[in-house]
Amino acid sequence: MKRDLPPTPFIESVIQRRGSEYLFSEYFDDQLNPLPNAPDELKREAKLLQSIPKPQQLP
Numbered sequence: 001m002k003r004d005l006p007p008t009p010f011i012e013s014v015i016q017r018r019g020s021e022y023l024f025s026e027y028f029d030d031q032l033n034p035l036p037n038a039p040d041e042l043k044r045e046a047k048l049l050q051s052i053p054k055p056q057q058l059p
Contacts, residue, residue: 027042
């Protein structure tokens with residue numbers, strides 16, 4: 001089942017320019033929360049993605 005996610009242009013641009021490893025090591029902690037020094041735009045996009053309800057798992 002495909003989930004429609006909101007656009008995250010800042011996160012996508014960082015991944016395209018520097019790669020996902022850079023994004024996560026530079027801007028996120030071990031629990032995938034944005035670090036205090038992360039750009040505000042990244043914090044907003046991360047909060048938006050974290051607010052999406054997780055799909056229910058089948059038994």
